[in-house]
Amino acid sequence: MEEKLREELTAALMQETERLGYPAEFGKAIAIGLGTESTMRRMIGYLKSAAPGSMEEIADEMMAILADRDKWMEKKKNEYYNQKYNQFLRGGLDEDE
Numbered sequence: 001m002e003e004k005l006r007e008e009l010t011a012a013l014m015q016e017t018e019r020l021g022y023p024a025e026f027g028k029a030i031a032i033g034l035g036t037e038s039t040m041r042r043m044i045g046y047l048k049s050a051a052p053g054s055m056e057e058i059a060d061e062m063m064a065i066l067a068d069r070d071k072w073m074e075k076k077k078n079e080y081y082n083q084k085y086n087q088f089l090r091g092g093l094d095e096d097e
Contacts, residue, residue, distance in 0.1 A: 002037075005037055006037060006040075009040040009041065009044070010028060010031040010032075010040070012044050013027040013028070013030055013031045013040060013043060013044060013047070014027035014031070015027070016047040016048065017030070017047065019047075020047065020051065020052070022055055022058070026055060026058075030043060030058065030059075030062055031043075033062055034062060034065065036069070038069075039066065039069055042065050043061065043062060043065060046061050046065075
């Protein structure tokens with residue numbers, strides 16, 4: 001199921017880039033670079049609403065989306081380790097972990 005969704009989103013990105021006058025292969029490269037369904041959906045929304053004027057603008061948006069994803073992942077990792085540290089402060093080491 002996940003692979004089929006990824007293929008559909010890749011096809012949608014290819015279609016949007018073609019609609020804007022750029023090669024479909026560029027859309028495929030963007031999809032591969034983004035990698036996840038959520039980032040591909042975000043890019044499709046951008047392409048539909050912003051109508052970028054160049055391939056460089058699209059690539060810049062891809063980099064911004066990836067930077068946002070990386071920040072989110074770092075935030076979640078920090079929250080996890082902060083929770084573990086707080087558990088340690090409350091109860092010491094857990095021998096099971």
